[in-house]
Amino acid sequence: METVQKTNKQEEIIRHAMNGDRDAFAMLIEENYNRIYAISWKFSGVKEDAEDIAQDVVIKLARVLRSYRFESAFTTWLYRLTVNTAKDYLRSKNRHTTREMPLKEEIIAIAVAPQDKKLEINEILMEVDKLPAKQREVIILVCWEGFNHKEAAEILGCAETTVSWRLYEARKRLAKLSGGDE
Amino acid sequence: MSTKKILDEKLLQETLKSCESPAPDEKAKDKAILLALEAFDEEQVIADKKESQEKTQGFIEKDRLKGISEVEPQFNKPFNIWRRIMDKKFILGGMGGAVATCAILIMLGGPVALYKESINTGAMSSDVVLESIDKEVKKVSVEKTLAEEDSSLNQSNSYRNEKSETIAEPKAMDWRNTRALKESRTSTFSDMAFNNTVSNVREQRSRSSAPSVVSGSDGIMMEETAIAPAPPPPYYSAMPLVSTPPYDIMPYNHEIVDNDEFTGFKNNSVKVVTVDPVSTFSIDVDTASYSFMRREINAGNLPNKDSIRVEELINYFNYNYPVPETRVNPFKETIAVYDSPWKQGNKIIHIGIKGHDIDKSEKPKSNLVFLIDTSGSMHSQDKLPLLVNSMKMLVESLEPNDTVGIVTYAGSAGIALEPTKVENKHKIITALENLRSGGSTAGAAGIRTAYELINRNFDKEAVNRVILATDGDFNVGMTSHDKLQEFIENKRKSGAFLSVLGFGKGNYHDNLMQKLAQNGNGNAAYIDTLNEARKVLVDEASGTLFTIAKDVKIQVEFNPRMVSEYRLIGYETRALNREDFNNDAVDAGEIGAGHTVTAIYEITPVGATENRLVDDLRYNTKTIKVDTVPNGGEYAYLKMRYKMPNEDNSKLLSRPITTVDTIKFDELSDDVRFAVAVAGFGQKLRHSKFIGDFSYDNIMSIAKNAKGADEFGYRAEFINLVRLSKVYKP
Incomplete structure (x- = not known):
C-alpha cells in the first residue's frame, strides 16, 4: 500500500526515534495515531475506550520501540501492538466491570458512513458483535481494515490458514445469524 | 440484510x-x-543511566545543564528536553526539530515560564506567545522534510537563537536547593508503573504550575512568591502541564492553577417596594459552597467570589429553630425582625425553617446507588480515597435492610456492585475498597446506568436515591451539559432523588454539580475532609437522605406602607419568577428531615429616608399614606409552597410578618445571631457593596457571642476562618 519511498522515510524516522530522538518519535506517533485510534475504535466501539486504548498503545510504543527488528512491516507490527492492547484492555475491563455493551446505534451515530448505508452497516455490526472474539477480529481486520489474510495472520500471530478458516466460519455464522432474524 | 451479502467477502x-x-x-x-x-x-533516562555507568565523563556537563532546567522544580520534562538538546544527542534535529523541541518545551513548561518571559520582554502577552508557538509547531511539522533533517547542527542553533526572542528560554538560577527534590522525583518517575502514568494524566492537569503560597502548619500564609500563572488558554488546559509530584513533597493545597468552574452571578440588588413588592425564590439546603470556602481559606487563599453562595454558608449550620408540633406540616417557620448589624436604621427580616426530624424507628428503607467517578482525575488523596472512606462511613450507618449498589464510571460505565443488602456489609466494603481510578470520565453513561439500577430496585415505600460522587468533570460522553440536565430532569419524574457529593480541587466543576443537584431533586455537598463526610453522611444523614418536602418555594410580599426598600441576601441562583410560585410544574428545592433553611432580607423601613438607596419617582402618581389603612403593622406577608415527597400538588403555608416579630438584637437567640454573622461574612467574601464598613472583627464578635453549645466545633471553626480571612484580606 505504501510506496517504497514512504516506507524508507518511515524507517529512517523509526531508526532516529530508536536512537533517542524525541522529535522523530513525536512525528512517528503523530503520523500513526489516527490509524491506531481507528482500529481501537473498531475493536471497542466506544469513543472513550478507543481513546484510552490508543493512549496505551502510544505509551507502550515509547517503551518497546527499541524491540522492533525491522523484520515485518512497521504497520503490521504496530497493528499487532494495537490489537493486543485492545484485547487486553477489553478483557481486563470485562473482568472488573459489567461492560455496558456499546449500543450499535451509538456506534453508527458517530461513525463516518454514507447516510444510505448506515442502516445496513448497523445491521452487519450488530451481527459481528455477536461473533466469538476470534472471529470478530478477523472480520475487523480483513473485511473492515482491508488486510489480506497473510497480513492479518501476521498481526494476529497465527497461520494464514487459520485466518482463512476463521473468516469462513465467521461468514457462515453471520449468514446464519442474519438469516435467523428474517 | 441479505444473506448473500454477508456471505460474500467482497x-x-x-x-x-x-464506514x-x-x-x-x-x-x-x-x-x-x-x-x-x-x-x-x-x-531515555533509563537508557542514559546504563550508558553513564559505562562512561563517566558526561557527568559534569550534565549536572550543569540540569541546573538550567531546574528553574522550576516541578518541571520534569523541560529538564529532559533541554538535556537532550544540550547533549547534542539528536541526530535528526535539524532546524525544524530544534524549534519544535523548543515549542514543546514551552507547552510542557507551562504558563509560568512564559509568563516570566513575557514580563521580561514586556513585549508580548503570554497568550500571544503561546499562539505563535502553536503556529510554529504546526508549521514545523509540515515543513519538516528529510532534506531539512540533514541540515547542519549549526544552522539549527542559529535558527534557535533567532527564535529565542519569542520563545522563553529558561534562565539559569540557583538550583541547588531543588536538587534533592528533583532527584527523589526522578527516581519516582522511572519506577512508576506504566499504568499509573496513564491514570495520572487527568490529575496532572490539575496540579500544574508553581506554588504561590506556602502555608505553615497552622494554615497561616508565610510566604508568597511573585510569580503568578498566566491563565492557560483552553487548548492547553486539557494537557498535562507537569508531571505529578509525589504527595509527601507537594501537599494538595500547594497548587494555584485551577480549573475549578463556577457560574458567576451578581449579588441581589436593592428592590423598591412600590415598584417590585414581591420576592420569590426556591429554598436551597446545599452546603457545598461552605466547605469549598473553608478549604480555600485553609489553603491560604480567599475563595473565588463566584464560589460563594451566601445562603449555602448560612445553611451549613444547624440552627435550633422550633420544630413543628404536629406532622400536619413537614416544617415550621421562625420569624424574627431585628436591627441590621451592618447598617443602622435598616432591619433584618429573618426567616428560619426547620423540618421535622424522623426517629430511627420510622426511617424508611433506603435503596441507594453510589455512582462513583473513578476516572483518572479522581486519583489524588483528597478524591477517591477520601470518597471511599466517606462511603464506608455511610454504609456503617445504614440499616441491615437497606440496599446499596455501586456504579463506577471511567471510560465507560460499569456496575461494580449489584444492589446488595447492608446485611452483607463486608461485600459492599470490599467493593468500595477495590475501586481504582483510571481512564476518562463518561459521566453521562454512568448516570444512565445508576438510574437503571435504581429503577430496577425501585421501592415506592423506600428512599430511592442516587448518590453521585465526583470532582464534577464530565468531560466525555455524548451529552452536553444541557442534555445531561434534561436526562436528570426526566429521571426526577420517576421519583428517584439525587445527591451530589463534590470532591477535590483544581478541576472542580461546581456549576455542573449545582445544575445536576438542582434538576435532579437533590442536594449538593462538597467533601473536603473526612469530618465533612461524617457531617453530611452520618450526622445529617437523615437530612441528606430523607426528603420530607419537595419543591419548597418562598414568596414574600412587602408592605409598601412599612417597607420602602428590601434586599434578599443570597439565593441569587435560586430566584424564581413571581408566577412560578403557584405553578406546580416549576421545580424548586427539597427539604430533608431535620434540615434548617434560613433566608435573610435586609429592609429599609419607611421613614428611614437617609438609608434609602433609590429616590422616589418624581412622576409617581401613587402616594402611600402611612398607617391609615389595615395591615399597618405588617412588614410583609410570607407564603411558602411545598409538596409532600410523593405528591404532585403543592400545599400553601402563609403568615404575616409584623411588628410583633420585632426582637432587640441582644435578645435574639444564639442561632439567629450566628446566622446573621455568617450572612455578613458571606457578603464580605462576595464583595457586597451593601454592608459598608462591616468588618471581620464585627463578624467575629457577633459569632463569638453566639457560639452556643457548638457540640462539634463547627462554629468555632467558622470563627477561625473569619480570623484567617482577616489576615488575607482582599
Whole structure:
C-alpha cells in the first residue's frame, strides 16, 4: 500500500526515534495515531475506550520501540501492538466491570458512513458483535481494515490458514445469524 | 440484510469499508502524544543511566545543564528536553526539530515560564506567545522534510537563537536547593508503573504550575512568591502541564492553577417596594459552597467570589429553630425582625425553617446507588480515597435492610456492585475498597446506568436515591451539559432523588454539580475532609437522605406602607419568577428531615429616608399614606409552597410578618445571631457593596457571642476562618 519511498522515510524516522530522538518519535506517533485510534475504535466501539486504548498503545510504543527488528512491516507490527492492547484492555475491563455493551446505534451515530448505508452497516455490526472474539477480529481486520489474510495472520500471530478458516466460519455464522432474524 | 451479502467477502468488505471510524478527539490525541513523549523521556533516562555507568565523563556537563532546567522544580520534562538538546544527542534535529523541541518545551513548561518571559520582554502577552508557538509547531511539522533533517547542527542553533526572542528560554538560577527534590522525583518517575502514568494524566492537569503560597502548619500564609500563572488558554488546559509530584513533597493545597468552574452571578440588588413588592425564590439546603470556602481559606487563599453562595454558608449550620408540633406540616417557620448589624436604621427580616426530624424507628428503607467517578482525575488523596472512606462511613450507618449498589464510571460505565443488602456489609466494603481510578470520565453513561439500577430496585415505600460522587468533570460522553440536565430532569419524574457529593480541587466543576443537584431533586455537598463526610453522611444523614418536602418555594410580599426598600441576601441562583410560585410544574428545592433553611432580607423601613438607596419617582402618581389603612403593622406577608415527597400538588403555608416579630438584637437567640454573622461574612467574601464598613472583627464578635453549645466545633471553626480571612484580606 505504501510506496517504497514512504516506507524508507518511515524507517529512517523509526531508526532516529530508536536512537533517542524525541522529535522523530513525536512525528512517528503523530503520523500513526489516527490509524491506531481507528482500529481501537473498531475493536471497542466506544469513543472513550478507543481513546484510552490508543493512549496505551502510544505509551507502550515509547517503551518497546527499541524491540522492533525491522523484520515485518512497521504497520503490521504496530497493528499487532494495537490489537493486543485492545484485547487486553477489553478483557481486563470485562473482568472488573459489567461492560455496558456499546449500543450499535451509538456506534453508527458517530461513525463516518454514507447516510444510505448506515442502516445496513448497523445491521452487519450488530451481527459481528455477536461473533466469538476470534472471529470478530478477523472480520475487523480483513473485511473492515482491508488486510489480506497473510497480513492479518501476521498481526494476529497465527497461520494464514487459520485466518482463512476463521473468516469462513465467521461468514457462515453471520449468514446464519442474519438469516435467523428474517 | 441479505444473506448473500454477508456471505460474500467482497461485498461485506465494500460495505464495511464505507464506514470509517470517527475522527479522533484532538485533545485526546494531544494528551496521548504528550504522555507517550513522557514515557519516551523516561526510557531515555533509563537508557542514559546504563550508558553513564559505562562512561563517566558526561557527568559534569550534565549536572550543569540540569541546573538550567531546574528553574522550576516541578518541571520534569523541560529538564529532559533541554538535556537532550544540550547533549547534542539528536541526530535528526535539524532546524525544524530544534524549534519544535523548543515549542514543546514551552507547552510542557507551562504558563509560568512564559509568563516570566513575557514580563521580561514586556513585549508580548503570554497568550500571544503561546499562539505563535502553536503556529510554529504546526508549521514545523509540515515543513519538516528529510532534506531539512540533514541540515547542519549549526544552522539549527542559529535558527534557535533567532527564535529565542519569542520563545522563553529558561534562565539559569540557583538550583541547588531543588536538587534533592528533583532527584527523589526522578527516581519516582522511572519506577512508576506504566499504568499509573496513564491514570495520572487527568490529575496532572490539575496540579500544574508553581506554588504561590506556602502555608505553615497552622494554615497561616508565610510566604508568597511573585510569580503568578498566566491563565492557560483552553487548548492547553486539557494537557498535562507537569508531571505529578509525589504527595509527601507537594501537599494538595500547594497548587494555584485551577480549573475549578463556577457560574458567576451578581449579588441581589436593592428592590423598591412600590415598584417590585414581591420576592420569590426556591429554598436551597446545599452546603457545598461552605466547605469549598473553608478549604480555600485553609489553603491560604480567599475563595473565588463566584464560589460563594451566601445562603449555602448560612445553611451549613444547624440552627435550633422550633420544630413543628404536629406532622400536619413537614416544617415550621421562625420569624424574627431585628436591627441590621451592618447598617443602622435598616432591619433584618429573618426567616428560619426547620423540618421535622424522623426517629430511627420510622426511617424508611433506603435503596441507594453510589455512582462513583473513578476516572483518572479522581486519583489524588483528597478524591477517591477520601470518597471511599466517606462511603464506608455511610454504609456503617445504614440499616441491615437497606440496599446499596455501586456504579463506577471511567471510560465507560460499569456496575461494580449489584444492589446488595447492608446485611452483607463486608461485600459492599470490599467493593468500595477495590475501586481504582483510571481512564476518562463518561459521566453521562454512568448516570444512565445508576438510574437503571435504581429503577430496577425501585421501592415506592423506600428512599430511592442516587448518590453521585465526583470532582464534577464530565468531560466525555455524548451529552452536553444541557442534555445531561434534561436526562436528570426526566429521571426526577420517576421519583428517584439525587445527591451530589463534590470532591477535590483544581478541576472542580461546581456549576455542573449545582445544575445536576438542582434538576435532579437533590442536594449538593462538597467533601473536603473526612469530618465533612461524617457531617453530611452520618450526622445529617437523615437530612441528606430523607426528603420530607419537595419543591419548597418562598414568596414574600412587602408592605409598601412599612417597607420602602428590601434586599434578599443570597439565593441569587435560586430566584424564581413571581408566577412560578403557584405553578406546580416549576421545580424548586427539597427539604430533608431535620434540615434548617434560613433566608435573610435586609429592609429599609419607611421613614428611614437617609438609608434609602433609590429616590422616589418624581412622576409617581401613587402616594402611600402611612398607617391609615389595615395591615399597618405588617412588614410583609410570607407564603411558602411545598409538596409532600410523593405528591404532585403543592400545599400553601402563609403568615404575616409584623411588628410583633420585632426582637432587640441582644435578645435574639444564639442561632439567629450566628446566622446573621455568617450572612455578613458571606457578603464580605462576595464583595457586597451593601454592608459598608462591616468588618471581620464585627463578624467575629457577633459569632463569638453566639457560639452556643457548638457540640462539634463547627462554629468555632467558622470563627477561625473569619480570623484567617482577616489576615488575607482582599
